[in-house]
């Protein structure tokens with residue numbers, strides 16, 4: 040069996056054609072394609088504004104800045120995420136405060152949030168792990184009660200819904216990633232959505248140094264002096280990235296359907312196998328089907344991980360919890376044992392290939408190898 044890649048993107052000939060048109064034009068940076076992408080993306084998510092940026096990390100950072108989070112503030116988030124989530128909090132000058140996750144889903148445990156709130160708490164960043172939306176109704180209630188901002192890290196969850204609520208709808212902003220292995224991708228890229236016009240305006244300035252005119256203004260109209268009312272960053276999405284994303288948004292449900300089908304096949308084939316646990320998709324949730332993970336016995340995880348790779352299957356680990364990474368241990372004094380549920384997932388989890396062009400035979404091969412390796416390591 041030839042190598043089964045961990046991920047393959049779904050950029051097609053029409054996307055390449057649209058990209059070619061941008062490259063043959065004179066205008067490469069933030070302009071018409073970015074605007075078209077932003078309109079499509081906001082419409083898909085059922086919100087009013089989308090702001091294209093260069094990464095989800097940038098989206099999180101700018102959201103925190105725009106919402107006034109900075110030095111002396113604390114932001115509650117989950118240790119079961121990519122380190123970008125909490126790094127952005129540190130970049131904003133604030134301190135991440137972790138709360139353990141639910142055993143069933145790996146998402147932040149909303150019932151543990153209140154006890155982590157202090158007078159310094161300014162915001163909550165829930166992460167919709169693997170594509171399953173957190174309990175946003177409960178988190179929204181808590182945020183209202185304590186006057187906290189909500190920034191959703193929706194890097195896994197563009198397509199997700201829970202009880203009829205889409206990502207971003209119960210938050211100040213939601214942040215998205217178009218990194219190379221995400222559900223839709225431009226290699227690198229990101230976006231912020233919000234329903235508030237004035238916040239969107241501020242984010243648009245903050246993504247380009249805090250100046251009040253974009254390059255497209257200077258290109259399409261006569262030169263006008265610009266001013267810089269705010270100190271911003273250099274995080275603006277360009278037309279090259281946007282050109283790749285437009286078609287993928289148009290095909291987003293078609294791509295989701297293919298992943299959903301493969302996910303069901305994995306669940307059906309792996310259900311009830313001794314030594315494997317699959318996280319639960321809760322009732323009322325439309326899962327974005329971003330990462331398919333299995334939990335295997337902790338002591339055997341690494342061996343199984345190496346064996347899958349030896350047998351030509353691409354794998355990943357999402358995630359070893361953030362608080363146990365060297366920088367976090369050393370800067371904040373975290374030790375093993377403080378977030379036991381996240382740590383348990385971190386010791387047991389393996390992510391398997393999941394993408395629209397993955398074939399059913401490949402899923403069946405992966406399942407067979409996984410069963411063999413589980414059996415082999417039991418004895």
Ligand SMILES: *Cc1c(COP(=O)(O)O)cnc(C)c1O
Pocket residue numbers: 093094095096097120121123124166192194195215216217218228229
């Ligand atoms: C990928 C990812 C990010 C970071 O996205 P970038 O676009 O690479 O900055 C943040 N949070 C989560 C949960 C992610 O998976």
